[in-house]
Amino acid sequence: EDQVTQSPEALRLQEGESSSLNCSYTVSGLRGLFWYRQDPGKGPEFLFTLYSAGEEKEKERLKATLTKKESFLHITAPKPEDSATYLCAVHPGDTSGTYKYIFGTGTRLKVLA
Amino acid sequence: DAMVIQNPRYQVTQFGKPVTLSCSQTLNHNVMYWYQQKSSQAPKLLFHYYDKDFNNEADTPDNFQSRRPNTSFCFLDIRSPGLGDAAMYLCATSSRRVGNQPQHFGDGTRLSIL
Known part of the structure; x- marks a missing residue:
């Protein structure tokens, strides 16, 4: 069964304290892995797409990496405004034409000033 | 800016009273x-449209219906909302x-059931 698991569920960091969020996946092939940021009461905001193992993407203090079994979202020197829930989703490589994006339950990040 | 817009942002309805949520997009995407x-x-998929082709998830309750009159608009109808539909x-x-x-999301509609 296709599955996405994110850890930790919640993370509290001091401002400037770098850390990583994990997204491990079990899918039949992989067409793409997506990271989103979701603020309270809002919809997910797209951050990155990763397609193949070894790929890396960066945006400001965020860097996403991908292996064959997991992805990491590294946050360097976070600021309070980085506080949000970070969602990971995968698009399986099933050739039946599946449209499904499988989501993890997210990591709730709180950065303290 | 191209975007996905949901209305209303907050909806309160009574138990059993039908409600309709709307979504519009200016991205000209064919999948909603x-x-x-x-x-x-995690977000739970209810259904999706590929152009006008409607696809229902097996575990989506019959209480939930959808319409897509054109490329830009899509509606979610909840025929008889129960307390468990608050989300x-x-x-x-x-x-x-x-x-x-990637998918592009709207800011959502928060539904409350009285």
Whole structure:
């Protein structure tokens, strides 16, 4: 069964304290892995797409990496405004034409000033 | 800016009283999705449209219906809302049905049931 698991569920960091969020996946092939940021009461905001193992993407203090079994979202020197829930989703490589994006339950990040 | 817009942002309805949520998009994407998201949970796919081709998830209750009159608009109808239907409802679009394109989400409608 296709599955996405994110850890930790919640993370509290001091401002400037770098850390990583994990997204491990079990899918039949992989067409793409997506990271989103979701603020309270809002919809997910797209951050990155990763397609193949070894790929890396960066945006400001965020860097996403991908292996064959997991992805990491590294946050360097976070600021309070980085506080949000970070969602990971995968698009399986099933050739039946599946449209499904499988989501993890997210990591709730709180950065303290 | 091209975007996905959901209305209303907050909806309060009575138990059993039908409610309709709307979604519009200016991205000209041919795929539109409806998700239900409860607190601290992953978004749960209810159904999606590929152009006018409607696809229902097997575990979506019959109480939930959808309409897509044109490319830009999509509606979620809840015929007889129960207390368990209180949630955030998210609309999303993508440019392709199969592939590696990210989804673009609206800001959701928070539905409360009295």
